[in-house]
């Protein structure tokens with residue numbers, strides 16, 4: 001069994017990085033990557049692959065890294081995952097491939113995520129991208145939403161010769177990759193470069209296009225004569241904070257906060273005109289990826305204190321463990337097993353504090369947290385817009401689109417990503433991408449069957 | 454390609470939405486007619502767009518004050534209320550806007566309701582016009598009450614008269630039409646005869662006053678919520694409104710809402726959310742935004 005210790009990538013030091021938006025994890029150098037790849041014992045029946053939601057040939061690509069065949073490694077990864085630079089950075093590997101790695105039983109698992117990232121980054125830096133012979137089929141697809149689900153679906157459709165138009169509501173494509181996950185975790189340059197690859201395949205992205213308003217799904221299938229449609233609109237509708245004071249000035253959803261920074265560059269106010277509206281003492285309610293991202297983003301706006309207020313324990317947090325560690329190192333203060341009772345304000349309606357109750361026997365039960373800003377990250381739900389404007393589209397009670405093999409109740413209209421729900425799966429980037437690709441396969445089959453009749 | 458006229462800096466962008474007409478109603482209120490054929494095609498009365506003038510601008514919600522499917526244009530009437538809307542005054546015919554997204558929001562309910570009073574005040578005058586027109590075309594008996602601060606700010610009187618059975622103009626200082634607030638004639642009419650519906654669009658305080666005026670008469674009153682917005686797609690919750698204890702989003706559930714259920718007090722407080730930043734922005738721009 002491998003004797004070399006797991007290679008750790010360099011990180012920016014916590015003190016410095018907490019003051020800027022530069023990427024925290026530097027990634028492997030070539031030497032580190034080759035050494036880490038060498039730790040893989042090339043199991044006969046690799047468990048890691050079963051842990052990967054898209055079944056990347058992990059064993060295969062790691063072997064190619066040891067041979068320094070990075071082109072081959074890239075081709076191997078991208079057979080299953082179109083965006084290795086993105087997933088290498090944001091997948092919860094500790095719950096997926098790395099959790100299954102046998103080395104992890106006795107010591108640390110192979111750092112599959114960092115290796116995947118290395119493969120993607122090396123390809124990008126050497127200007128390598130997936131090349132495909134495209135033979136036009138004369139069919140047309142509309143993709144609604146340009147998050148990971150929509151992008152992956154568009155990619156596979158375009159490769160198969162379908163002419164694709166992606167409609168995106170915001171002024172920038174990328175979905176959560178653009179407006180949600182911050183620069184210091186996923187540099188926007190990477191998202192842009194993946195989107196450039198799509199454009200290279202001939203995919204057209206129309207921003208500023210809210211489907212349901214500008215065109216309905218019916219229009220897409222009718223007046224605009226698309227043969228198939230994919231709905232990948234995500235589940236971005238923020239759940240409301242149900243405590244008294246939730247509508248005060250200084251209380252906002254994590255989505256609003258992150259959008260003001262990531263999409264509108266409010267951290268560079270007033271050079272950019274959109275203010276963020278965060279104060280000096282900031283509480284973030286919740287402890288998922290979105291909460292951690294909000295807290296770490298807030299920290300970078302140079303406040304005095306940033307708190308995570310979470311009603312459960314550290315172990316119960318669904319966030320990537322690495323990010324929680326990063327947040328702690330950077331100085332985010334965690335209040336676990338703490339419930340928010342009410343938000344209080346001055347007489348002009350500005351937040352001046354939050355009454356909390358701790359379930360920890362050791363701590364004082366009730367206390368006032370002195371904060372002027374409260375960001376709530378309590379999860380998101382299905383956005384009702386498409387369902388409301390699409391007669392005949394079946395949804396479940398909560399508004400998520402129901403599908404069978406990813407086709408909705410309307411023939412030719414498919415859906416994937418967070419707007420659909422599968423029991424037992426987490427809403428992750430990789431899951432969204434894989435449903436996008438599976439939907440694309442279904443759409444191609446549908447087009448084929450229609451051609452034959 | 455053209456350079457955008459932003460006093461902060463000059464950014465070169467590819468022309469997207471060209472302005473083909475600018476009309477100044479007063480030093481602070483102006484009109485843009487913009488080429489946006491797809492939006493014009495889809496627009497319905499009561500809907501709005503979000504405008505991002507250039508790379509560094511805010512996303513500003515503006516009601517579609519008119520749309521012309523033949524010409525493929527939409528009309529926006531803008532009141533310079535702060536930094537972003539003030540900067541928009543610098544745009545001229547031939548300039549282009551980087552991003553316009555829309556139409557957004559639920560269209561207004563339009564049918565023959567019987568007698569309808571349409572109330573527009575300040576920046577609400579232009580937005581209420583397409584609703585008035587549609588109501589008239591659907592056979593309503595229409596009464597419009599439009600309010601301005603003073604005579605020199607009055608615009609579109611002719612347009613309102615064209616689609617109203619009665620038109621009442623009020624000015625705060627009495628320099629034109631009746632003196633006073635829009636709620637005075639509103640109350641008089643409600644007391645005098647049967648009215649089926651009131652539609653009030655304008656500043657929050659005006660809409661609150663209108664809703665309070667109609668409440669005792671039990672007349673259904675629709676207001677158009679101009680909450681502060683970011684995305685306009687239901688993703689951020691910035692525009693949330695407390696509607697009789699239930700949270701609604703103005704951008705996808707509205708902007709039209711039942712004025713008797715809206716918690717205006719909360720909205721008025723939230724409208725001031727960024728006041729201190731706006732001041733700071735204007736100050737800092739005076740000093741160093743030439744860079």
Ligand SMILES: Cc1cc2nc3c(=O)[nH]c(=O)nc-3n(C[C@H](O)[C@H](O)[C@H](O)COP(=O)(O)OP(=O)(O)OC[C@H]3O[C@@H](n4cnc5c(N)ncnc54)[C@H](O)[C@@H]3O)c2cc1C
Pocket residue numbers: 090091092144145146147148149150167168169170173174175176177180181209210211212232233234235236258289290291293320383385386416417418419427428429430432686
């Ligand atoms: C802050 C944050 C951090 C996260 N961190 C991680 C992480 O570290 N790892 C991980 O795996 N997952 C993470 N997630 C979850 C992950 O980002 C999502 O599961 C994933 O992005 C879902 O992809 P999607 O394509 O379904 O939707 P989205 O990414 O939500 O994209 C949907 C797109 O559709 C557009 N749209 C919506 N409605 C319309 C319409 N009517 N017309 C046109 N366009 C429309 C939206 O504007 C958006 O661009 C995070 C999520 C958030 C919010």
Ligand SMILES: Cc1cc2nc3c(=O)[nH]c(=O)nc-3n(C[C@H](O)[C@H](O)[C@H](O)COP(=O)(O)OP(=O)(O)OC[C@H]3O[C@@H](n4cnc5c(N)ncnc54)[C@H](O)[C@@H]3O)c2cc1C
Pocket residue numbers: 501511513514515516517530531532533534535536537538539576579580678679680681682708724725726727728731
């Ligand atoms: C659905 C909708 C439709 C609208 N239609 C129009 C329209 O047709 N014409 C028009 O001139 N304006 C309209 N508005 C208001 C317009 O969006 C704001 O005036 C603008 O965002 C202010 O931006 P600013 O940077 O110029 O001013 P800021 O400096 O941001 O603000 C100046 C003042 O206006 C207040 N304010 C900020 N945002 C808003 C807001 N959304 N609504 C009202 N007051 C605000 C501020 O509290 C401040 O007192 C609409 C708003 C909404 C939500």
Ligand code: FES
Pocket residue numbers: 681682683684685686687688689690691692693702703704705
């Ligand atoms: S503006 Fe963001 S949800 Fe309405």
